[in-house]
Amino acid sequence: MGRCWIPPGNFTRNGAFCLNFTVSKKGALLVGCWLTGFAAVAGFLFWLLFGLLWGMGVFLLLTALSFCFGELHRRGYRVRITERELSIERGFFYRILQRIPRRCITGVSCFSSPLGRRLGVCAVVIHSTGLSTPIIGLTIADSERLRGALSLEGSSE
Numbered sequence: 001m002g003r004c005w006i007p008p009g010n011f012t013r014n015g016a017f018c019l020n021f022t023v024s025k026k027g028a029l030l031v032g033c034w035l036t037g038f039a040a041v042a043g044f045l046f047w048l049l050f051g052l053l054w055g056m057g058v059f060l061l062l063t064a065l066s067f068c069f070g071e072l073h074r075r076g077y078r079v080r081i082t083e084r085e086l087s088i089e090r091g092f093f094y095r096i097l098q099r100i101p102r103r104c105i106t107g108v109s110c111f112s113s114p115l116g117r118r119l120g121v122c123a124v125v126i127h128s129t130g131l132s133t134p135i136i137g138l139t140i141a142d143s144e145r146l147r148g149a150l151s152l153e154g155s156s157e
Contacts, residue, residue: 017082020078027136030136031136038062079138086150100126108124
């Protein structure tokens, strides 16, 4: 997927349109922070059921794992837009590749929590016929570029 990354413009050497996006480091931090909330709930439940030491141990373990998962999320996520399709490659251990023809994309939604706005990242949901695909951790500027490239004005048809 990385063969058409050309930063100055949006065209490859042969003149074809191509945009690439990846999850930013702050996007990985956002995923880790979201998962830390779940770690706190699990730690609280273990504290109520088994005692304070178990609760603290579960919380600390799950917090460390949540930030590791956020980094794995960042490293394993690639979004690529060409003239004809949108490709989303994700996953670190199990790779998933989705290819959606641009003519089938019906909408793009951007969501930003208060923490996401503070970090400058958001979640983007791409809607197509029969499918909604979330992309969590793009910078706000990248999400606007993605939305512009997938809009009717930005399409090549």
